[in-house]
Each structure stands twice: as C-alpha cells, then as structure tokens.
Amino acid sequence: MRDFSEPPIYDDLIETDRVHRTLYTDEAIFREEMNRIYGGTWTYLAHESELPKANDFVRRTLGLRPIIVSRDRDGKVHGLLNRCPHRGATVCRDDAGSTRRFTCPYHNWSFTNSGDLVGVPIEEGYGPNFDKSRLGLGKIRVEVYRGFIFGTLNHELPDLETHLGTAARRLDEWMDRWPGGKISVRNGQHRLMCNGNWKLVSDNSHDGYHPGYSHASLLRMRKDRYGGGVDMQWVLGNVDDGLQRLYDLGNGNTFLDQRPEIERYWYQSAPMPGEDSYAATLRERLGERAEPALDVVMGSGMNLNIFPNLLIIGNQLQVIQPRTVDSTDLIWYSTSIEADDLPPEVNALRMRLQEDFPSFGEPDDLANFEECQAGLSIPEMEWVVTSRHMDTGTEYVDGNGDLAGLPTDELGIRAFWKEWLIRMNATTKLEAK
C-alpha cells in the first residue's frame, strides 16, 4: 500500500486511468477542498430571480463559508462573507429577505448591503485611530451570467463568461428553450441529504453509464405501467450504440447531452399529475400552439455540470452543498419560465414533473453513493477506475473544439480531476477584498 503521509501530494492520487480512494475519505483533503476548490474558481452562489428587487438578499455558503448574496439599492449584486469583523458573529441570520442594513445582533455594528461598516455603537470608545473603512464585511468577487450569480476569492481568474467558455453557450441553450422566456428560481426546492462525499454526486452527473442499471426501478415501473416510449427509455441496453454524447467543456465543466434521443418532448416526458387535464385545457384553448408549450414542461434532456457545484439536470438546478467529508446536501431548485406568451398551466405541470426524479430516480443514486462511501473506507482497496473509453478510439473533437465521446465514456470524471488538481495545486492567494 502506498504511504500517503501528510501532507498529501495530490499528483500522486490522480493517475490518467484511476484516482485514489482517499480523495473521497480524507478529512484534511476535504478541508483544503472547501477552501481551494470552492472559492478558488468561479463557484455558483445563487440565481438573480431569488433576489429580484433592490435590497433583497439570500443567505448561502461558499464551500463551508457562510455568505450573503445581496443587492444594493441600485440593484447591483454583492457577495459578502457573513462574519462580523468585530468578534466573528454571524451577522445575517435570516435565510432571505430585504434590507438596506445588516446589523450584527451581538454589539449592533451595522453594515450597508454592499458590506461597508456604517454604524458602531459608542464609537468613541475605540479611540481616534479607529478606521471604519477597513472593517467592512469580507467581499467576494462576484459576476453574473444571464441571471446565474457566481463568486470567487481568486482575483486572478478571467471574467466569468470567458471562464465558462462553451459551457456558457450550453447554458444559453438550456435557458432559451422558450424564446424570450426568463428562468425563475422561486418555486421551492427538494433538499436531499446524502451520507457520501460531494464528489460522488458530481461524478454521477456526467455518468451516462449508470442509468440503465441504477435506475432500473424507475425504468421498470414506467415500462410495466405505461409501456415503452416514455421518459428515459433511451438509457436501456448498450447506450453507446445510441445518440447521447458526452463533452468536456473545459475548466472542469462537462455536458451529457440526451437531446438527440428525444423526438417529441411532450410524448417522451415522465408522467405527472395534471398531465391529461391540463393538456386538454391547453389544446382546447390554443389548438396547435399548445404543443410547443407542452414541450417545455419536459426536462431539457441536458446534464450540464459547472465545476464544482452546479449541476443543471432536466429543468432543475442541482446545487452541491458539502457538509463534511462524508455528508453532502443536494439542493434541487425547481424552475419555472416567465413569459407573457407562455400559458401558466405549463408552470403548474413543471412543478409536478420536477417531483418525479427526486422521488423515483435520485434516491436510488444517493443509496449507491452511500454504499460507495462505505466501500471506499477500506484501506487495502486503494483505487477507483476512471479509464472507460480512454483508449477505444471513440473520442473526437466536436465543432466547438470540445473533446467529445460516447455516453458511457468516463471523460467527464477525468475532466473533473484535471481541473481539481489545478485548483488544489494553485498558489494563488484567495482573498476577500
């Protein structure tokens, strides 16, 4: 057995065709990840629609750091470390709201919603050299791409859109299914707890190999009740003979595209309550114009994974929130589409459809992740295989210049680890300023 004594040399843990189990089980590595990965690159924080008006805010985390994402009175978005510069208390204790000032409950220091310290009770007690301008809330570098708010403590990274590269184009495709529609992320969440390392979740979302096996329950239920043709039947059999493709979009971002398997979205959708009643209402009212509206009920057919914590799956934003080395919260934010020409029934159907996978799909995945975590605790079995389709000659470069492959290719996992290594070995100082 190799001796990976402290401090671990990350390069020794990641080989071209396998990675070491301690990446999933070592607490010291986890603590470093929470500082270097989360915040060392552009990390998803929140969606603009969650703080629609000036002075709105939501409370989030960046890795394990408590943060506030706020809008100032001019509507500009800020990311603030939720830690009082005085003695460290959590300043904002509400999950969401609207305020011009954050006041720390401990000694009532108060801050503007852009983080500047503006009030200190009995200020004269600090003497003449006290400088309020140096005691604001820690500031995160924040940028927004079409509503998606990202933050980083790395001031050397290129701007967000450059960093996203072709992932931004894929995000456009996801957002523009209903031309002119705006995505809204104000429709509740599924919050699923998993006793497994956070990377088991991201490994899975670019894994086109598992669905036919891990999701046998969902597939069998659908087939036994509704016959073939509905949702996800394309994952049965040898999917490498099918039309799905997997892409490495650079900077750890990946994309599993199921859309080529979808001929007609509405007919290939998973079942949902209200399906027949609302379809009848819409067809009666809109005639043929009902059909494109019904199509945007169904999930996008896209798994778009933005390193390290945003997994866009179907119609949902799945956000990874690590807790400890072996426990993770998965938050599935449901979305609706706001557009004057989109019938409201579509969003009622979208709510019901977005309950399908968190009920009948994801729990089986989480059960498998937990069993992976258990297995990875065994010291004598050291490695995890990541070599699938590495040398089968099936990979190619697509028209965007991205590496592409068959759906069961493990190129997504390899792309993740490549980026992970860059971030963990980076010497860039991470700063709140």
Place this chain on the structure above:
Amino acid sequence: MKDLNDYFDPGFTVDDILGDSKTSTYVNDAYYALLRADMAEWSGIGTPLTEAERQAHEALILHENWLLDRRNFEQWYQLYTRECSYWIPAAHDLPGNPQFDPQSHVTIAFDDRRRMGDRIVWLRTGVAYSQLPPSYTLHMSTGFVRVPTGRPNEVKIRSQFLLQEMRSSNPVQTLSGWMGHVFKQEDGRWKIDRKLVSLLDGQRGHHNLTYLI
C-alpha cells in the same frame, strides 16, 4: 363504521394497480383551488371526536398507520377514493406559510391516484435500491380533532403524529408534524379523499424519504 375488512379486496395485488388510473385527469386549476381552500380550513378550531366519529374516522387513520408500518401498500391504496391526493409540502409552519401552494411550488410528494400507484409499483419492482433493504416505520397519531368545513359531505380530521424510521445501518430517524385527512363517502363507505402531511421541518433536507408517511 363498516367492518374494516369491507375495505379490502383480498385478491387485489400490485398487478391490479398496474392497470388502474393510468391517466391523470382531475388535477387542474380547480383542484389546486380546492387544496388552497382546504389549507385555510385546517386552521379552524377543532373539536374532540365523538364516539361515532372515532369509529368512522380515527379508526381508519389508525389502520392506515398500521398498514403503512407493515408495508401493505396494496391495502393502503384501497383506503383512498378514485380522485384522491397524498400531499407532503416542502414547507414548514403550515397552514400559515404561503410557500405551500403546490400550483407554484414543488413538494416532497404530490401524488394523485396515478402517482400513488406509480409509487407502489416502484417500491414493488424489487430494484429500488433506496428501499433495499426497506424502511421499517412506526407511525403514532394522536390529538384527533374534527375541523369545521364548508364543504357538504366531507369530514375533515386533523391529528398530530410522530414517525420513526429505521433502515439498514442508518440511525433511527424521527419525523413529526400534523396531518389533515379529508373523508368522503364512496361505494357506501368512508374513504380518504385528500391527505396532507405537514412536517415540522418540511422546508429542510431529509435523508431518504422514499417510505410512505
């Protein structure tokens, strides 16, 4: 009430569920309006049950608990009307919290009869790894009260519950909250038409909620 045995067709199996309610025809704007009206009524002042109400309604809720704890989903399914719902909001502090509205919010579970059937078939496939091995549960209900309703021919019963669940090597976990059962007569007996489960922590994360509450 009728003998509880009257509720169950002994030959009714998961195969019968496969062919039952394969379309979803009654969830629409009017149905969501009904659920919003229900939510307002659930905040009413309840009165402890009479002996007759205990026999007709409390007994059914207690038996529902018993069937769920035995994982007897096929009999559980037969306690419900043909146009029923089983609903667990992903929101807490009900009925006051406006985040409950299922027309605009996702839920932990929003099952019409068809999706209840899907859930049972899914559990019975034998390959739902999140329920292999299964969850063993213990439901405890108490504090039954009848809540006034403006809807004729319906009875609203509110109760408090505690639920413990044990699965595999996981620690026993506890859920709690209140439930609302709306009863309606169908085929000459009282059945559950709408069940609402309001969890104390409905807005929070949960570990493997694939068992029935």
